[in-house]
Amino acid sequence: MSEQKSGPAAGTAPGPEAVFRAHLAEGKFMLQRSASAGVHVFYPRVAVPSTGETDLEWVEASGLGTVYATTVTRQRPNPDGSSADYNIAIIALDEGPRMMSRVEGIAPDKVTIGMRVKARVATVDGAPNVVFDPA
Amino acid sequence: MAHSLRGKAAIVGIGTAGTGEAPGRSAIELLAEASIAAVADAGLTVAEVDGIFTATSVHAFPTLSVGEYLGIKPKYFDGTNVGGSSFEAHLLHASLALDAGLCDVALICYGSNQRTAGGKLVSMSEPQVWEAPFKPRHPITAYALAASRHMHEFGTTREMLAEVAVAARAWANLNPNAFARGPLSREDVLKSRMVSDPLSVLDCCLVTDGGAACIMTRADRARHLKHKPAYFLGGAGAQWHRTISSMPDLAITAASESGPRAFAHAGLSPSDVHLAMLYDAFTINTILFLEDLGFCPKGEGGRFVMDGAIAPGGRLAVNTNGGGLSCVHPGMYGMFLIVEAVQQLRGRAGERQLERCDVALVHGNGGTLSSQVTALLGNEAAL
Numbered sequence: 001m002s003e004q005k006s007g008p009a010a011g012t013a014p015g016p017e018a019v020f021r022a023h024l025a026e027g028k029f030m031l032q033r034s035a036s037a038g039v040h041v042f043y044p045r046v047a048v049p050s051t052g053e054t055d056l057e058w059v060e061a062s063g064l065g066t067v068y069a070t071t072v073t074r075q076r077p078n079p080d081g082s083s084a085d086y087n088i089a090i091i092a093l094d095e096g097p098r099m100m101s102r103v104e105g106i107a108p109d110k111v112t113i114g115m116r117v118k119a120r121v122a123t124v125d126g127a128p129n130v131v132f133d134p135a
Numbered sequence: 136m137a138h139s140l141r142g143k144a145a146i147v148g149i150g151t152a153g154t155g156e157a158p159g160r161s162a163i164e165l166l167a168e169a170s171i172a173a174v175a176d177a178g179l180t181v182a183e184v185d186g187i188f189t190a191t192s193v194h195a196f197p198t199l200s201v202g203e204y205l206g207i208k209p210k211y212f213d214g215t216n217v218g219g220s221s222f223e224a225h226l227l228h229a230s231l232a233l234d235a236g237l238c239d240v241a242l243i244c245y246g247s248n249q250r251t252a253g254g255k256l257v258s259m260s261e262p263q264v265w266e267a268p269f270k271p272r273h274p275i276t277a278y279a280l281a282a283s284r285h286m287h288e289f290g291t292t293r294e295m296l297a298e299v300a301v302a303a304r305a306w307a308n309l310n311p312n313a314f315a316r317g318p319l320s321r322e323d324v325l326k327s328r329m330v331s332d333p334l335s336v337l338d339c340c341l342v343t344d345g346g347a348a349c350i351m352t353r354a355d356r357a358r359h360l361k362h363k364p365a366y367f368l369g370g371a372g373a374q375w376h377r378t379i380s381s382m383p384d385l386a387i388t389a390a391s392e393s394g395p396r397a398f399a400h401a402g403l404s405p406s407d408v409h410l411a412m413l414y415d416a417f418t419i420n421t422i423l424f425l426e427d428l429g430f431c432p433k434g435e436g437g438r439f440v441m442d443g444a445i446a447p448g449g450r451l452a453v454n455t456n457g458g459g460l461s462c463v464h465p466g467m468y469g470m471f472l473i474v475e476a477v478q479q480l481r482g483r484a485g486e487r488q489l490e491r492c493d494v495a496l497v498h499g500n501g502g503t504l505s506s507q508v509t510a511l512l513g514n515e516a517a518l
Contacts, residue, residue, distance in 0.1 A: 017264075043265045069287075069385050071279035072332040073272055088269050088276055088331075090380050100266045100380035109332065113287040125268040 016044035019058065024128040027121045029063060031095055032056040042097035061095060063119035064135060068092040072108040087111050091132055105133045137402030138369055142518050144230040144241075145357035145364035148177025148350035149474045154463045155314040157344040158251045162193050163204050165346030165465075166246025170205060173348040178361040179240060184350070185209055186238030188225035190216035192247060192466045201244060211238040217374065218501020219414055222469035223508035226497075227370040229351045239352065243473075246346035247465035260502075263378045272331065274416060275339060277379035277503030279331035282419040284385035286333060288434065291422065293333055295437030297324035299418040300337050300460050302446035307457025309447060309487035314343050315461040338418040340459035340468070347470035349477065363514055365477040368494070369401030370510035379503040386434075390427035390498060390507040397496075397509035398429070405429040408511075409492045410479050411451060412472040414500035415458040421445070424498050425453075428509065447487070455479060455487045469499035473512075480514045493517045 014022070016032065020043075023030040032041040034048050035055040047054045068090045075084040087108035092098050103111045104122075117132035124131060150172025153165045160168075166189070174181055187198045187209045194200045198212040211232045215224050222243055229241035260273075271277065285291045301321055307313035319337070327337040357364035373389035373396070376382045398404055405428060413424040422436030430451060431439040439445075445453035456462040456475040463471050476495035478484040484492075493516040499508045 069280040069284045071276060071283055072329075073270070073276065074329050074331065086270070088271055088280070090280055090385070098380055100269055100271070100378075102269050113283065125270070127268065129268050 016046060016056070020044040021128070023058070024121055024130070027128075029061045029119050029121055029130050030058045031061045031093070031097070033059045040093070040095035040097055042093065042099055061093065061119060064094040065091040065117050065119065065132065067103065067111060067113050067115040067117060068098055070103070070111045070113060085109070089132070091117060099130065101130055101132055103132045103134065138400040140230050140234055141368050141401055142366045143354055144233045144351050145354050145366045146349045146473065146477050146512065147352050147357045147360045147362065147364055148173040148175070148179065149477045150174070150176055150348045151471070151474055152246070152346040154312060154345035155343050156250055157248060160248055160344070162191060162246045162248050163200060164246070165248060165344060166191065166201065166244050166348070167204050169246060169346030169348040170242055170244045173242070173244070173350050176362070177350040179350060181205055181207065183240045184242045186211040186229060186232055186241035188213045188229050188241060188243040189245065190214060190221035190467065191245060192249070209238065217372070217506035217508070219416065219467040219469045220372070220499025220501035220506045220508040221467065222473060223370065223497055223499035223510045224372050226351070226367055226473065226510045227372070227508070230367045230370070233351060233353050241351040242348060243351065243470065244346070244348035245467060245470040247467065248344045249466045250342050250344045266378055266380055273379070274503055275331045275334060278417040278419055279334045280379055281385045281423070281504055282333050282417070285419060285422065288386050289437065291437035293325055294321060295422065295440060296333070296338055296418040297321040298440045299415065299421045299445070300324045302440065302443065302449070303415060303454055303458040303460035305446040306455050306487060307461035309485075310457050310462060311485070313457035313462040314341055315457070334417055334419070340416045340464040341461070343463050343465050345463050345465040345471070347474050349470070349473055363481050365480045365512045365514060366518060368403065368511040368513045368517060369397050369399070370508065371396035371400060372506060372508035374506045376505055377502065382504060388423050388427050388504050388507055390424050390509065393507045393509040394428035394498070397511055401511040403494060403511055407494050408496045409452065409489060410455060410476060410495040411453045412476050412495060412497045413453060414468060414472060414498055415454055415460050416464070416468070416500065418460065420500060421453065423504070424500070428496065428498060452489050455484065455489065469501070472497040472499060476512050480512060
């Protein structure tokens with residue numbers, strides 16, 4: 001019987017998603033980067049999309065990005081009359097990849113495409129995640 | 136050169152059931168009623184159906200459920216589910232299976248009781264882990280993000296989006312089976328409740344019930360059946376992403392790949408098309424697909440639709456049934472695009488019948504602009 005070849009991600013080590021979340025739990029926003037191709041990857045994967053390079057290493061994100069697309073989810077106001085509307089944006093990270101997040105610290109309808117933003121690790125829906133503030 | 140599949144198979148029967156509101160009926164009942172209607176329309180029997188092509192929002196194994204319910208033991212089955220465009224993909228897959236002799240009578244079918252079952256857009260889709268914490272209300276969040284990008288890059292306005300809804304309603308007003316009828320102005324759309332900027336409630340498709348189905352056979356048999364066949368001239372699908380945050384460019388859909396491949400397959404170009412059935416889940420869709428399928432230059436879709444250009448009497452007939460915006464949209468709408476195209480190709484579309492309709496394009500969209508499938512259908516004159 002021939003020996004089966006295992007990929008570098010095989011074994012008992014946690015996968016890229018778990019590693020990313022463990023970094024977030026320590027307050028760190030980390031990205032993967034291919035050592036040979038130099039490209040950054042988000043969301044975390046076992047290989048670079050399209051090319052399949054598996055030499056991915058973790059590097060700290062600059063945290064800087066630009067609003068690529070934005071919307072306001074409209075809702076009924078809160079019981080106290082305050083607005084319950086919230087922002088959802090797609091952020092183009094300076095490193096290249098895009099991610100869904102939201103821009104805080106500014107009214108949701110004042111978030112505009114092209115706005116420079118800076119990442120912050122915050123609790124989102126009960127777990128650490130990356131949100132953005134105007135830079 | 137056109138693909139060898141061109142004209143080899145045809146749609147010979149169509150059926151719908153419970154479009155609009157169908158209280159007290161389940162999704163599989165609506166699907167089955169539409170299927171029985173399509174079989175009867177073709178002048179065939181259920182016992183002759185030996186190919187099942189289906190996708191729904193409520194069945195994990197849709198071909199199994201449909202086969203069991205209708206009592207069909209198919210020789211060939213395909214439950215490809217890429218969202219609302221699945222049925223355009225099924226046209227291609229059924230044509231392949233028929234041409235290969237793997238089945239002789241193909242049933243493509245869909246049913247949903249989404250409106251009476253809760254009135255909300257329900258989805259069996261799993262949550263997307265990299266988006267869900269930010270509470271997107273897909274699908275509308277995704278389409279709103281795409282619209283925001285289109286407006287930013289090309290100067291598309293809310294008035295242009297509204298014009299799409301107004302044109303759809305004008306067509307619906309000519310269709311007695313459309314669910315939303317009555318006057319609708321651009322101002323009505325602009326003043327309607329904002330849901331996810333820049334899309335207001337009247338930029339969104341209906342939530343209805345409904346079943347729809349069609350029957351395909353090889354062309355040689357199609358010529359001897361009850362109705363003028365609607366030949367499959369070509370088709371192609373493209374998929375570039377699953378989640379909207381992974382879409383390569385929010386202003387360019389994979390229709391820009393599926394469209395040219397489908398046209399090449401059919402040996403046709405956009406100027407040959409008499410009817411464009413474009414999956415209008417939201418007003419931005421129609422604009423994106425007019426551009427990406429080559430009916431106007433990229434970025435010009437908003438300006439293209441102005442002044443009634445896609446309404447009755449306009450320069451291009453688009454969504455003559457009233458579309459997902461004003462006719463019917465029970466979760467997945469793709470099968471209804473096909474039914475309307477066949478009605479028009481047969482010359483049986485009543486008050487909204489086009490003067491000339493020999494070539495119809497049906498373009499399905501699935502997920503959050505994720506899957507795009509284009510098919511070209513034509514009557515005898517298009518062969």
